[in-house]
Amino acid sequence: MSTKDIIDTLAGIEPGSALDAIRARRLQARENAQKSYLALFEPIDASDFSLAERAAVAAFVTGLHGESPVASFYREKLAATTDGAALAEAIQVEIERGQTSGPYGAFPAGPLSIENKAGLIYRVSAERKPGLGARLVAVLEHAHLLVFRPRDAASADMKALLAAGWSASGIVTFSQLVAFLSFQVRVVSGLRTLAAAKA
Amino acid sequence: MSATVNPPVVFTQDELGWVSWIDPLPETELTERHFAGLVDRARAKSEYFRLLVRDPDVLEARTRTDKDIFYNVADGLPRAERELAAAATSRYNGCIYCASVHARFASTYSKRRDDVQRLLDEGVGADLGQRWNAVVKASVALAETPIAFGPDNIQELRQAGLDDAEIVDVINGASFFNWANRLMLSLGEPSK
Numbered sequence: 001m002s003t004k005d006i007i008d009t010l011a012g013i014e015p016g017s018a019l020d021a022i023r024a025r026r027l028q029a030r031e032n033a034q035k036s037y038l039a040l041f042e043p044i045d046a047s048d049f050s051l052a053e054r055a056a057v058a059a060f061v062t063g064l065h066g067e068s069p070v071a072s073f074y075r076e077k078l079a080a081t082t083d084g085a086a087l088a089e090a091i092q093v094e095i096e097r098g099q100t101s102g103p104y105g106a107f108p109a110g111p112l113s114i115e116n117k118a119g120l121i122y123r124v125s126a127e128r129k130p131g132l133g134a135r136l137v138a139v140l141e142h143a144h145l146l147v148f149r150p151r152d153a154a155s156a157d158m159k160a161l162l163a164a165g166w167s168a169s170g171i172v173t174f175s176q177l178v179a180f181l182s183f184q185v186r187v188v189s190g191l192r193t194l195a196a197a198k199a
Numbered sequence: 200m201s202a203t204v205n206p207p208v209v210f211t212q213d214e215l216g217w218v219s220w221i222d223p224l225p226e227t228e229l230t231e232r233h234f235a236g237l238v239d240r241a242r243a244k245s246e247y248f249r250l251l252v253r254d255p256d257v258l259e260a261r262t263r264t265d266k267d268i269f270y271n272v273a274d275g276l277p278r279a280e281r282e283l284a285a286a287a288t289s290r291y292n293g294c295i296y297c298a299s300v301h302a303r304f305a306s307t308y309s310k311r312r313d314d315v316q317r318l319l320d321e322g323v324g325a326d327l328g329q330r331w332n333a334v335v336k337a338s339v340a341l342a343e344t345p346i347a348f349g350p351d352n353i354q355e356l357r358q359a360g361l362d363d364a365e366i367v368d369v370i371n372g373a374s375f376f377n378w379a380n381r382l383m384l385s386l387g388e389p390s391k
Binding site: 018019022023025026027028029031032033035036038039040043044064065066101102103105107108109110111112115142145146147148150151153155157158162168169171172173175176178179180182183184185186187189190191193194196197 | 206207208209210220221222250251253254256257258259260261263264266267268271273274275291292293294295322341342343344345346348349350352353354363364366367368370371373374375377378379380381382384385386388
């Protein structure tokens with residue numbers, strides 16, 4: 001594959017290093033994490049979820065995890081798309097508005113209710129809604145839920161996405177993208193932490 | 200979608216069903232490209248996989264990532280502890296369905312069903328002994344947003360006897376469930 005391994009790049013793993021050798025023992029996972037990235041960001045068919053939308057959601061989701069090489073990578077990816085610079089600026093403001101700590105949210109009513117934890121119910125600011133458009137507003141709000149309070153998800157959220165013009169297939173790819181990034185940002189953080197920890 | 204959903208209200212090791220909130224592809228409409236995405240043809244029977252197969256390329260890559268992280272036991276962390284990381288992550292994020300599957304696997308491979316049940320009943324603070332505590336704590340720190348995983352987690356895992364390759368298995372397993380939990384929690388719901 002022509003593209004350099006994205007997790008290695010973001011985690012700063014050099015060929016021949018100890019972590020390179022450890023990652024090589026899970027070659028199929030390494031190659032398929034890369035294929036997941038390519039399938040999401042260089043898809044064969046982007047008709048249900050455009051490349052610019054993917055870049056905007058990715059910048060938002062990784063930015064909500066705090067500043068990191070992963071966040072700056074996706075921020076630059078967004079800025080590099082057509083008309084991406086203005087969008088990147090709007091996303092940056094929304095990241096600041098959406099910052100909080102998770103996971104929080106409610107469990108199904110019953111014995112687990114004592115573990116319910118209240119927190120921010122993020123909504124895109126009214127002033128930026130016209131510029132972002134209904135489709136992007138809907139997925140940014142749902143992405144915030146997926147990042148911080150996935151246990152709050154309800155069937156009504158799917159209806160809201162459908163009502164904003166998302167197809168069922170678009171919702172699946174969007175959900176995979178947010179969920180994949182939740183994985184990728186953690187693997188990178190974990191590997192960086194391990195590389196920095198003296199044995 | 201179904202009127203007969205009976206959602207569980209506690210974490211359990213029982214087998215649960217899962218019902219999609221949006222339309223999965225009908226089995227009759229699956230093509231060879233979809234079957235490639237499903238990896239195992241038998242997964243065509245599952246509503247969850249027939250929903251995810253709407254994007255077959257992503258599903259195929261995700262499935263192969265999953266299988267290597269959890270099933271490749273040629274070396275590295277014992278399967279039981281990879282499943283423990285998955286169960287602890289799911290318990291902390293609040294995915295009752297994912298927790299049920301991986302708690303069962305953790306019980307099967309560890310033969311410590313009661314300890315696994317305590318993780319489900321008491322939550323991620325349950326005292327499961329030094330080694331399991333270190334795995335659970337690392338998984339929880341990785342599940343937090345912003346990510347709270349740090350040098351103390353590495354030190355605890357090493358003190359519990361894990362080498363760096365095994366620690367990478369913990370990182371991969373726990374991180375992967377931050378992927379899985381978000382799909383299972385947001386695209387449908389469990390049913391008893």
